[in-house]
Amino acid sequence: MREDTRSRIQEVALRLFTEQGYEATSLREIAEELGVTKAALYYHFKTKDDIVASLVDSRLAELDELLEWFKGREKTTETRRELVERYADLLRGTRHIEVARFLERNQTAMRDHPTLIKIRDRMMDLAAEMSGPGATPVERISRSLAMFAVHAGKWLLKEGELSEDEVHKAALEVARRLLEI
Amino acid sequence: MREDTRSRIQEVALRLFTEQGYEATSLREIAEELGVTKAALYYHFKTKDDIVASLVDSRLAELDELLEWFKGREKTTETRRELVERYADLLRGTRHIEVARFLERNQTAMRDHPTLIKIRDRMMDLAAEMSGPGATPVERISRSLAMFAVHAGKWLLKEGELSEDEVHKAALEVARRLLEI
DNA sequence: GTCTATACGACGATAGAC
DNA sequence: GTCTATCGTCGTATAGAC
Known part of the structure; x- marks a missing residue:
């Protein structure tokens, strides 16, 4: 269970970045929607930019x-x-x-x-x-x-x-x- | 002297916003280039957005x-x-x-x-x-x-x-x- | 290997002294 | 008209629980 956290982060991030803009979307927002903390994102991606790169x-x-x-x-x-x-x-x-x-x-x-x-x-x-x-x-x-x-x-x-x-x-x-x- | 601070803020802000982008340009940067503090900008403009509006x-x-x-x-x-x-x-x-x-x-x-x-x-x-x-x-x-x-x-x-x-x-x-x- | 707790400096913004 | 001091939030980083 939850082994696909990485792709779920990509999915939510892409949607929010497009709807609200990249800078207007905080990592806290993405994490909350997924039911994890900000720090969890940093396990899967080095930086916010790195999510975009992927x-x-x-x-x-x-x-x-x-x-x-x-x-x-x-x-x-x-x-x-x-x-x-x-x-x-x-x-x-x-x-x-x-x-x-x-x-x-x-x-x-x-x-x-x-x-x-x-x-x-x-x-x-x-x-x-x-x-x-x-x-x-x-x-x-x-x-x-x-x-x-x-x-x-x-x-x-x-x-x-x-x-x-x-x-x-x-x-x-x-x-x-x-x-x- | 310095009664034209408002227009000098507009001039510097427009240049930096265009060169570096709006979100990438901080009020501290603008203030430092003019030799004042961030708070001084807030006397002339209500918000960062308000500089753009003007x-x-x-x-x-x-x-x-x-x-x-x-x-x-x-x-x-x-x-x-x-x-x-x-x-x-x-x-x-x-x-x-x-x-x-x-x-x-x-x-x-x-x-x-x-x-x-x-x-x-x-x-x-x-x-x-x-x-x-x-x-x-x-x-x-x-x-x-x-x-x-x-x-x-x-x-x-x-x-x-x-x-x-x-x-x-x-x-x-x-x-x-x-x-x- | 996956995540939480906690803290850092910089950000936009505000309150109040001079 | 400009200052210092302070607020809450941001991206980022690390120590350590499970």
Whole structure:
């Protein structure tokens, strides 16, 4: 019994960090919800940041994989579109949508977190890789914005206005057009 | 002498909040840089949040004005473009660029701040006002993204790659094309 | 190996003296 | 208008019970 305390901490922490923000969520809050003390958390994780690290590591691995795949391909409108579609699929993966949402909402609080910095670097690398050295500023911004459109759909529109599937399809369509500029 | 302590607090606080983040900046840090104690800050401002409120109030007023102007106009590609251009000009205003940058970087920390909530509402209202009830999801997302493109240029591109003016012009061009979808 | 009890310095905030 | 002193809570750390 209670051998899965570690994963229960991850689950509760991710939910509270996303709902209330990382800094606004205290370890006491997490511990109380689980019926243990703060100190128990420190047995399973070195620091508060370490709980985050355990959550975001898999997302970094996926981005590494995506970047590696794209580097080996020709850069055409077609492959750029495929990249954005793969990225969108990644965001819709079973567990990682919650992690992505947490990262979106806690960029500032996490700005010195090593894994977060790496994730941000991979995103920049992907954007840079889409445009060679000869690309115009308009092309660079359009292509970067195309990747971003997949994220943006979620919080640019009022809630309940459209279904999640409608937003997803429409955001991909906007991204596709941005890549054709 | 030192009758302008209030504005000096605002100046130092805005800089540190933007550079290090709101929660990562302590009142002790601000006070020490000014050569006073924490308690002195509490004479000029009720709370830490109150320092922020004094900074962002003028930006809310400008957004209110912009929304009011747009409401009274016909909704065409031409007026939507003019809206985005006015918004971009607003961002380039002498003092408000620093405040806009602070707000960009501290969304999560400020999520319960009354003025911040109002600013976010005005942005949503502007996005909604650009598309009537008959607009398609693709049109809605494109137009929202057009406003966002003006912000995005700054942190989508690697630093030093392009001048601030080049980024500004290219972002506006991308926005213009998004409005023509 | 899993957790509790207890304590540390720094934080935002307040009360009251000068 | 600015100070000292103090409050409760925070993240963090360790000693030791089971």
